[in-house]
Amino acid sequence: MATAKKFASEGWRVAGFYKNNSGPGVKNVTYYQIDVADGESIKKAFDKAFVDMGKVDCLVNCAGIVIDKTLQGYELEDMEKIIKINEIGVYLCTKKALEKMEEGAIVNISSSAAQTGSFDAIYAGTKGAVWSFSKSMALALAPRIRVNCVAPGIVNTDMGNFGWGPGELEQRVKAIPMGRMAEPEEVAEGIYFLANATHITGACLDINGGYVLR
Numbered sequence: 001m002a003t004a005k006k007f008a009s010e011g012w013r014v015a016g017f018y019k020n021n022s023g024p025g026v027k028n029v030t031y032y033q034i035d036v037a038d039g040e041s042i043k044k045a046f047d048k049a050f051v052d053m054g055k056v057d058c059l060v061n062c063a064g065i066v067i068d069k070t071l072q073g074y075e076l077e078d079m080e081k082i083i084k085i086n087e088i089g090v091y092l093c094t095k096k097a098l099e100k101m102e103e104g105a106i107v108n109i110s111s112s113a114a115q116t117g118s119f120d121a122i123y124a125g126t127k128g129a130v131w132s133f134s135k136s137m138a139l140a141l142a143p144r145i146r147v148n149c150v151a152p153g154i155v156n157t158d159m160g161n162f163g164w165g166p167g168e169l170e171q172r173v174k175a176i177p178m179g180r181m182a183e184p185e186e187v188a189e190g191i192y193f194l195a196n197a198t199h200i201t202g203a204c205l206d207i208n209g210g211y212v213l214r
Helices: 002-009 039-053 076-097 121-141 168-174 184-196
Strands: 014-018 029-033 058-061 104-109 145-152 204-207
Touching (some): 002 184, 029 039, 058 076, 076 121, 104 121, 104 184, 121 145, 184 204
Parallel strands (some): 014 029, 058 104
């Protein structure tokens, strides 16, 4: 939601996609229901947006889930669910958007977990795949379309606050040099920057308060 608000505040017409709750109304944002784990749902939602918007200047692939299990705790259906949403959804949304995108930018959401590893190895693996996909698509689509990703650390959202044991989140935050989690609006600023950075492609922007330095 913070990303949609950021783009809309800068004068963009935004197609916002949601699964269960579109959130509050925002000027310049039109909402479309979608399930990124379902190819037919992606087709229907994007086709509606194409009719309303006419063209695509920027795609932000930000849908994602975390299940927060060790590998031994994962059943096959858990793996298939997180891979469908975090990986295949990115691939299919990108493929569909390219039907109407002649030039512009794509920004995908990876994670610092792709660099450091994670208790949830399957989640980290999906985010590593998104990073690799972004670099591959940057090569494939240059110079017309730039493709980058952002890699947030812990963000103050429902997902960011999910799955921690007693005291674990506080300890993790203490390890962040900036001393706090990121706010959604700060991640949105990074996404918007990459959407407009006309000579950056194939890059991954870290937004983690210095937790990962590279």
